Amino acid sequence: MHALQGFLLFQILTLLGHNALGSQIIKGRKAEKKQMMYMASVQDNNGHICGGFLVSEYFVMTAAHCAPKNPTSVVLGTHNLKKVDDTMRYDVKMCKHSFNDVLSGNDIMLLKLSRKARLEGNKIIKPIKLPHPKINLKENKTCIVAGWGAIKSNGESVDELQVVDVPIINKDRCQSVWQNILPAKVICAGGYFKNKGICQGDSGGPLVCDNLAVGVVSFNNNKICDYPNVPNVYTDISKFLSWIKPILKKKKCY
Structure with a gap:
Protein backbone atom coordinates (compact mmCIF):
# COMPACT_ATOMS: atom_id res chain seq x y z
CA MET A 1 0.00 0.00 0.00
CA HIS A 2 2.79 2.44 0.92
CA ALA A 3 4.53 1.73 -2.37
CA LEU A 4 1.33 2.47 -4.29
CA GLN A 5 0.78 5.70 -2.37
CA GLY A 6 4.33 6.76 -3.11
CA PHE A 7 3.88 6.00 -6.78
CA LEU A 8 0.66 8.04 -6.95
CA LEU A 9 2.33 10.95 -5.16
CA PHE A 10 5.23 10.84 -7.61
CA GLN A 11 2.84 10.73 -10.58
CA ILE A 12 0.75 13.66 -9.34
CA LEU A 13 3.71 15.88 -8.47
CA THR A 14 5.48 15.04 -11.71
CA LEU A 15 2.42 15.82 -13.80
CA LEU A 16 1.68 18.98 -11.89
CA GLY A 17 5.25 20.09 -12.35
CA HIS A 18 5.07 19.63 -16.11
CA ASN A 19 1.80 21.40 -16.85
CA ALA A 20 -0.18 22.19 -13.75
CA LEU A 21 -0.93 25.75 -14.65
CA GLY A 22 -3.55 27.26 -16.90
CA SER A 23 -7.17 26.15 -16.99
CA LYS A 30 -19.10 28.38 -23.48
CA ALA A 31 -19.94 30.52 -20.43
CA GLU A 32 -22.80 32.96 -20.92
CA LYS A 33 -21.92 36.64 -21.02
CA LYS A 34 -23.50 37.54 -17.66
CA GLN A 35 -22.38 34.30 -16.02
CA MET A 36 -19.42 33.96 -13.65
CA MET A 37 -18.44 37.63 -13.56
CA TYR A 38 -16.06 36.77 -10.70
CA MET A 39 -13.71 34.75 -12.92
CA ALA A 40 -10.09 35.89 -13.11
CA SER A 41 -7.24 34.94 -15.42
CA VAL A 42 -4.07 34.73 -13.34
CA GLN A 43 -1.13 35.67 -15.55
CA ASP A 44 2.63 36.03 -15.74
CA ASN A 45 4.46 38.22 -18.24
CA ASN A 46 3.68 35.76 -21.03
CA GLY A 47 -0.05 35.35 -20.43
CA HIS A 48 -2.53 33.04 -18.69
CA ILE A 49 -1.12 30.54 -16.17
CA CYS A 50 -3.99 29.81 -13.75
CA GLY A 51 -7.63 30.34 -13.04
CA GLY A 52 -8.82 32.44 -10.12
CA PHE A 53 -11.88 34.22 -8.80
CA LEU A 54 -12.65 37.58 -7.24
CA VAL A 55 -13.69 37.34 -3.58
CA SER A 56 -13.54 41.03 -2.60
CA GLU A 57 -12.71 44.40 -4.11
CA TYR A 58 -9.02 43.81 -3.36
CA PHE A 59 -8.48 40.04 -3.55
CA VAL A 60 -8.55 37.14 -6.02
CA MET A 61 -8.37 33.55 -4.76
CA THR A 62 -6.39 30.84 -6.57
CA ALA A 63 -4.31 27.71 -5.85
CA ALA A 64 -1.05 27.85 -3.89
CA HIS A 65 0.68 25.55 -6.37
CA CYS A 66 0.37 28.36 -8.94
CA ALA A 67 2.91 30.42 -6.97
CA PRO A 68 6.10 28.96 -8.54
CA LYS A 69 5.03 30.38 -11.91
CA ASN A 70 5.28 33.82 -10.30
CA PRO A 71 1.92 35.40 -11.17
CA THR A 72 2.33 39.12 -11.79
CA SER A 73 -1.22 40.19 -12.68
CA VAL A 74 -4.84 39.15 -13.00
CA VAL A 75 -7.38 40.00 -15.67
CA LEU A 76 -10.96 40.69 -14.59
CA GLY A 77 -14.10 41.54 -16.51
CA THR A 78 -13.84 39.40 -19.64
CA HIS A 79 -14.64 35.85 -20.73
CA ASN A 80 -12.51 36.25 -23.85
CA LEU A 81 -8.76 36.53 -23.28
CA LYS A 82 -8.33 38.10 -26.71
CA LYS A 83 -10.43 41.03 -25.54
CA VAL A 84 -8.33 42.52 -22.75
CA ASP A 85 -7.44 46.17 -22.21
CA ASP A 86 -5.33 47.89 -19.56
CA THR A 87 -8.35 48.70 -17.38
CA MET A 88 -8.98 44.96 -16.92
CA ARG A 89 -5.46 44.15 -15.73
CA TYR A 90 -4.37 44.41 -12.09
CA ASP A 91 -0.87 43.85 -10.75
CA VAL A 92 -0.87 41.48 -7.76
CA LYS A 93 0.99 40.54 -4.59
CA MET A 94 0.85 36.92 -3.39
CA CYS A 95 -0.60 36.13 0.04
CA LYS A 96 0.57 32.57 0.67
CA HIS A 97 -0.81 30.04 3.11
CA SER A 98 1.61 27.47 4.50
CA PHE A 99 2.03 25.04 1.58
CA ASN A 100 4.42 22.29 0.49
CA ASP A 101 2.68 20.22 -2.17
CA VAL A 102 -0.87 19.33 -3.20
CA LEU A 103 -0.98 16.06 -1.24
CA SER A 104 0.06 17.85 1.93
CA GLY A 105 -2.96 20.13 1.56
CA ASN A 106 -3.43 23.88 2.03
CA ASP A 107 -3.47 24.43 -1.73
CA ILE A 108 -4.94 27.91 -1.50
CA MET A 109 -3.60 31.43 -2.06
CA LEU A 110 -4.91 34.99 -2.18
CA LEU A 111 -3.67 37.61 -4.64
CA LYS A 112 -3.93 41.22 -3.51
CA LEU A 113 -4.81 43.62 -6.32
CA SER A 114 -2.65 46.69 -6.83
CA ARG A 115 -5.78 48.84 -6.94
CA LYS A 116 -9.38 48.52 -5.87
CA ALA A 117 -11.72 46.76 -8.27
CA ARG A 118 -14.58 49.17 -8.77
CA LEU A 119 -17.70 47.14 -8.07
CA GLU A 120 -20.46 49.72 -7.63
CA GLY A 121 -22.53 49.86 -10.80
CA ASN A 122 -20.11 47.48 -12.52
CA LYS A 123 -21.85 45.22 -15.03
CA ILE A 124 -18.86 43.01 -15.87
CA ILE A 125 -17.16 42.37 -12.51
CA LYS A 126 -18.80 40.91 -9.42
CA PRO A 127 -17.15 39.03 -6.54
CA ILE A 128 -18.45 35.63 -5.51
Missing part, protein backbone atom coordinates in the same frame (compact mmCIF):
# COMPACT_ATOMS: atom_id res chain seq x y z
CA GLN A 24 -8.55 23.22 -18.91
CA ILE A 25 -12.18 22.11 -18.94
CA ILE A 26 -13.35 18.80 -20.39
CA LYS A 27 -16.76 18.43 -22.11
CA GLY A 28 -17.84 21.92 -21.09
CA ARG A 29 -19.75 24.72 -22.77
CA LYS A 129 -19.52 34.87 -1.95
CA LEU A 130 -17.67 32.34 0.20
CA PRO A 131 -19.31 29.45 2.05
CA HIS A 132 -20.42 29.14 5.68
CA PRO A 133 -17.88 27.31 7.89
CA LYS A 134 -20.28 24.39 8.38
CA ILE A 135 -21.54 24.07 4.80
CA ASN A 136 -22.77 20.56 3.99
CA LEU A 137 -22.41 19.48 0.37
CA LYS A 138 -24.57 16.47 -0.35
CA GLU A 139 -23.35 13.64 -2.55
CA ASN A 140 -24.30 14.02 -6.25
CA LYS A 141 -25.12 17.71 -5.82
CA THR A 142 -24.49 19.45 -9.15
CA CYS A 143 -21.94 22.26 -9.05
CA ILE A 144 -19.90 24.03 -11.76
CA VAL A 145 -16.23 24.68 -12.54
CA ALA A 146 -14.75 26.89 -15.26
CA GLY A 147 -11.52 27.71 -17.09
CA TRP A 148 -9.83 28.93 -20.27
CA GLY A 149 -7.83 25.91 -21.38
CA ALA A 150 -8.01 22.86 -23.61
CA ILE A 151 -11.36 21.22 -24.19
CA LYS A 152 -9.88 17.77 -24.70
CA SER A 153 -6.84 15.88 -23.48
CA ASN A 154 -3.63 17.16 -25.06
CA GLY A 155 -5.64 19.84 -26.86
CA GLU A 156 -4.89 23.53 -27.25
CA SER A 157 -6.19 26.20 -24.92
CA VAL A 158 -9.19 28.32 -25.82
CA ASP A 159 -9.71 32.05 -25.53
CA GLU A 160 -13.32 31.93 -24.35
CA LEU A 161 -14.28 30.80 -20.87
CA GLN A 162 -15.65 27.27 -20.65
CA VAL A 163 -17.90 25.97 -17.85
CA VAL A 164 -18.97 22.43 -16.95
CA ASP A 165 -21.33 20.77 -14.46
CA VAL A 166 -19.74 18.36 -11.97
CA PRO A 167 -21.33 16.23 -9.20
CA ILE A 168 -20.08 16.20 -5.62
CA ILE A 169 -18.51 12.85 -4.72
CA ASN A 170 -18.67 11.28 -1.27
CA LYS A 171 -15.42 12.03 0.61
CA ASP A 172 -14.98 8.51 1.98
CA ARG A 173 -15.42 7.00 -1.47
CA CYS A 174 -13.01 9.56 -2.91
CA GLN A 175 -10.37 8.73 -0.28
CA SER A 176 -10.79 5.03 -1.02
CA VAL A 177 -10.39 5.46 -4.77
CA TRP A 178 -7.33 7.66 -4.23
CA GLN A 179 -5.85 4.98 -1.92
CA ASN A 180 -6.22 7.22 1.15
CA ILE A 181 -3.52 9.68 0.07
CA LEU A 182 -5.72 12.81 0.00
CA PRO A 183 -5.25 15.65 2.49
CA ALA A 184 -8.08 16.23 4.95
CA LYS A 185 -9.36 19.63 3.81
CA VAL A 186 -10.53 18.81 0.30
CA ILE A 187 -13.73 18.32 -1.72
CA CYS A 188 -14.11 15.76 -4.50
CA ALA A 189 -16.28 16.56 -7.51
CA GLY A 190 -16.48 15.23 -11.05
CA GLY A 191 -14.00 13.17 -13.01
CA TYR A 192 -14.89 9.79 -11.51
CA PHE A 193 -16.14 7.66 -14.41
CA LYS A 194 -17.49 10.86 -15.97
CA ASN A 195 -16.42 12.51 -19.19
CA LYS A 196 -16.83 15.96 -17.63
CA GLY A 197 -14.54 17.85 -15.29
CA ILE A 198 -11.12 19.42 -15.06
CA CYS A 199 -7.99 18.40 -16.91
CA GLN A 200 -4.47 18.89 -15.65
CA GLY A 201 -3.75 22.58 -15.64
CA ASP A 202 -7.15 23.75 -14.43
CA SER A 203 -5.50 25.19 -11.36
CA GLY A 204 -6.96 27.81 -9.07
CA GLY A 205 -10.44 28.00 -10.59
CA PRO A 206 -13.54 27.88 -8.38
CA LEU A 207 -15.87 25.01 -7.63
CA VAL A 208 -19.22 26.80 -7.38
CA CYS A 209 -22.29 25.38 -5.65
CA ASP A 210 -25.48 27.44 -5.19
CA ASN A 211 -23.60 30.60 -6.21
CA LEU A 212 -20.96 30.08 -3.51
CA ALA A 213 -17.27 29.40 -4.15
CA VAL A 214 -16.78 26.23 -2.11
CA GLY A 215 -13.56 24.85 -3.59
CA VAL A 216 -10.33 25.72 -5.42
CA VAL A 217 -9.14 23.42 -8.22
CA SER A 218 -6.13 21.50 -6.88
CA PHE A 219 -5.39 18.33 -8.88
CA ASN A 220 -6.61 15.26 -10.76
CA ASN A 221 -5.17 12.32 -12.67
CA ASN A 222 -3.54 13.94 -15.68
CA LYS A 223 -3.16 11.07 -18.07
CA ILE A 224 -6.84 10.23 -18.39
CA CYS A 225 -8.63 13.58 -18.52
CA ASP A 226 -11.45 12.51 -20.83
CA TYR A 227 -12.44 9.42 -18.85
CA PRO A 228 -10.78 9.74 -15.43
CA ASN A 229 -10.76 6.80 -13.03
CA VAL A 230 -10.35 9.01 -9.96
CA PRO A 231 -12.33 12.05 -8.76
CA ASN A 232 -11.13 15.62 -9.28
CA VAL A 233 -9.84 17.22 -6.07
CA TYR A 234 -10.48 20.74 -4.76
CA THR A 235 -9.29 22.64 -1.68
CA ASP A 236 -12.22 23.05 0.73
CA ILE A 237 -12.55 26.82 1.22
CA SER A 238 -14.78 26.46 4.29
CA LYS A 239 -11.84 25.00 6.21
CA PHE A 240 -9.68 28.10 5.60
CA LEU A 241 -12.09 30.92 6.50
CA SER A 242 -10.21 31.76 9.72
CA TRP A 243 -7.17 32.54 7.53
CA ILE A 244 -9.11 34.21 4.69
CA LYS A 245 -11.44 36.57 6.55
CA PRO A 246 -8.83 38.64 8.49
CA ILE A 247 -6.91 39.21 5.25
CA LEU A 248 -10.01 40.38 3.41
CA LYS A 249 -11.10 42.57 6.32
CA LYS A 250 -7.75 44.29 6.93
CA LYS A 251 -6.77 44.29 3.23
CA LYS A 252 -3.25 43.06 3.95
CA CYS A 253 -1.30 39.81 3.78
CA TYR A 254 0.00 38.07 6.91
